[in-house]
Amino acid sequence: MSTITIDKAGPTRKVKKYGSISRDRAWALRWSYFFLVLFAIFSLTPPLYMLITSLKSSAEISAATNPWWVYHPTLENYIGLLTSNQFLRFFWNSAWVSIIVVTITMLISVPAAFALARMKFWGSATLATGVFLTYLIPDTLLFIPLFKMFVLIGDWTGIQLINRWYVLLFIYPTLTVPFCTWIMIGYFASIPKELDEAAIIDGASWFQTLTRIFIPVALPGLIAATIFAFTVSWAQFLYPLVFTTSTDQLVLPVGIITTLIKGDVFNWGQIMTGALLGAAPPLIIYAFLMDYYIAGLTAGATKG
Amino acid sequence: MADVALHPNRVPATKATRRRNGLHNALRRKSTVAFLMTLPLILLVAAFVIYPALYSLHLATLNKSMTKFIGLGNFEFLFKRDTFWLVVKQSCIFAISAVIFKALIGFIVAHFVHNVPANKQRRWRGMLLVPWVIPPAMSTLAWLWLFDPSYSAFNYTLSFFGIGPIPWTGDANWARFSVILVNVWYGAPFFMIMYLAALKSVPEQLYEAAAIDGANWWQRIWYVTLPMMRNIIAITTLFSLIVTFANFDIVRILTAGGPLDHTHIFATWAFRVGIEGSDIPLGASVSLFMVPILAVAAIFILRDISKRGNEA
Structure with a gap:
């Protein structure tokens, strides 16, 4: 009897533990992605802003509309x-x-x-x-x-x-x-x-x-x-x-x-x-x- | 090469052949060939690095019109000027805080990239390294535009959170913050790449052993990762300290030393005094103040590198 219970208890405990490790890993992964996205935004903001501004006409720039968006894209600068x-x-x-x-x-x-x-x-x-x-x-x-x-x-x-x-x-x-x-x-x-x-x-x-x-x-x-x-x-x-x-x-x-x-x-x-x-x-x-x-x-x- | 060139001369008089054989042998000798191969490098470094370095020592002892030897007069003059001490202070603040933040951000981001599944790491690494690839003069222009007093895109965004317009480059302390921010943005990817390479070289067994011993994540970093990466961290930090201390592009373009000389570091002030103010000896004296810190950092780097060589 005792051997059977041990046999049963063994696997279940193991499964539970694996589950918690993989859940930990999943959370760590989610946090990693979250911060990586933040850092990627930080890294890519200046070059993207270059691109955004380069597509604007000088009239649109001086009109001080939303700086992060191009309303009338133009290639005149290029x-x-x-x-x-x-x-x-x-x-x-x-x-x-x-x-x-x-x-x-x-x-x-x-x-x-x-x-x-x-x-x-x-x-x-x-x-x-x-x-x-x-x-x-x-x-x-x-x-x-x-x-x-x-x-x-x-x-x-x-x-x-x-x-x-x-x-x-x-x-x-x-x-x-x-x-x-x-x-x-x-x-x-x-x-x-x-x-x-x-x-x-x-x-x-x-x-x-x-x-x-x-x-x-x-x-x-x-x-x-x-x-x-x-x-x-x-x-x-x-x-x-x-x-x-x-x-x-x-x-x-x-x-x-x-x-x-x-x-x-x-x-x-x-x-x-x-x-x-x-x-x-x-x-x-x-x-x-x-x-x-x-x-x-x-x-x-x-x-x- | 030598063989081919000498073949036609083999037929005439024997004496000449023997003499040429002497030359031939000299050319075949390992040390001669090796010396000739390194000669261009030696000449380049001697003419455009060592000579100017010594020449700047000489220049620093001349008066403004470079006609008279005035000994340490330029240095005496510098020590009496408030701007000089401002530059010393700002150079140290700039270099030390920028390097610390670059190292911290690089370390953290390297861990996040390392956590991500291996097949996706390439993409993240690629994106995060972009600041390091763009020529700093070009990216600083983008920052200058982001910081523009009247059209700042940052202030536009911050205004939605009720944060008033920030004088990014107009106020002394904000300008100091801005140049450091841009430098951190530019330099952190370098640390990230170096640390990532170091992280990958830490054997997985060490972490497994630590996990079996019940170490939590903080202990794993403190007792396994950091000791294993110690050398890379030291070399990267010292190297970055040199580059940051000698920075020119970012400060020059973003603030040109202003407002009121509060963001000048040695390089930009030397340029202002020596080239724009055409007082070459004074400019040379200013840039010579970089030497002690560079020398100390270089000695430590060399020590670490030779240590690595002995271990290997």
Whole structure:
């Protein structure tokens, strides 16, 4: 008799307990969703508000109707900006600077990372640490001496660098190269040694080992580094603000802020459209390559 | 590469061949090749990072027209100005409170995302990371418009709850709050992603063991999650401290230091003094004040990273 009751009691107690755990989990899940929705609203409000405002005419904006709703959607802001030579000029300047900087960054940082990860030489460990330290030096510390440096170079050699967009090609790599080198060292170091040893035994030179073995194997890291370099060059604001002033030399972020804000008159419809178009390239890349983007972001601190 | 280039020269005089072989061997030597591969990196860093950093030390000792050496005169001048102390105070308030809130929000949100079923995490992570992806100069413009004195969409919404118009960027304390809010909005996703990656690396067995021992959720976080994530939390926080302390874009666009210099931090004030006020030496001296804090943070980061390296 007693054994039967125990048998009966066992399962029921078990079922009850599972039920309470799953109920707890369900509540935890509901709360998680609730707060995630709140945080998502917080995160997405500014970009959505950009979109809402960009679809309004200036008359609707100044009429101060419900700011969260578009009553008469119009594309006039987009048409206005995309047919303005000035805005297109900013866009092309930004695009050229970013593309060239990404190329320079990859050409410098991939061989350097390869050498630092695989070919131990005198001072290579120190250099790797130095690269990481360089990454920690912010742009705000260097813009004044750099400005003075370029003015002096202009005075001595007659090469005008201040107020030319190509000066940014020298400066942006200082922001992108250290980080890209750092994460590429991490990716290269994770490749098994046997792979490149086999290549060397088969008679491959170091250069061939890099291009035939390391670059294909570490391609995800390479994509992450490229995305990072592009995002940083596209978003950089301080250096172009300091080094370029005339409107045909400006890149997009500075261009929008200095030309669309005229004194106290804010043409908000156009400003928001410009901001949205300026945010579009990184957002599009992010939408398609989110996993690489996140890999690059976390690699900086988790590998090393 | 070297092989191919040297082949045509193999036929002529033997002496030349031997000398070229010397070069050839040097090129084949690992250390030489490695040095050449890192040379562009070294040159770039030396010319555009190390040299300007040292040059700013020199600049800071010159007078305004940069003709005379005045030693520590710029620093003496700064210490006597009230604005300078305001900037020091605001930089510390801004950086510390922004980093604390970013870390807290990042930690909490990472847990919520971690709770959600794995197949839906990607979508939430994608949405929550958007602030980090938009160039800060562009998103700050949106915030500026949300904070607009007469058309503020926030004040419009708050008016339904009977909360009067808030001078988001007009009043000193509200402006301080606004720049911190925007910085938290921009930086919290970074913490969220880092913590989420760290959370995923905590072995599930530890939680099971804790649950068997009867730990409640708070004890699980305090005794399992936090110790396991300690390193990532330290590195992320220190890293963010550097970036936040050196911030420029957000403050510059949102308030440009106003009202009455109350939201200036080192970077924006250095820009105002050095570039807009064309007193380059004084601007260089102002930005040099960032160095001590950056150096301390950098030392701790390096220590943590080398510790990780030893453990692995």
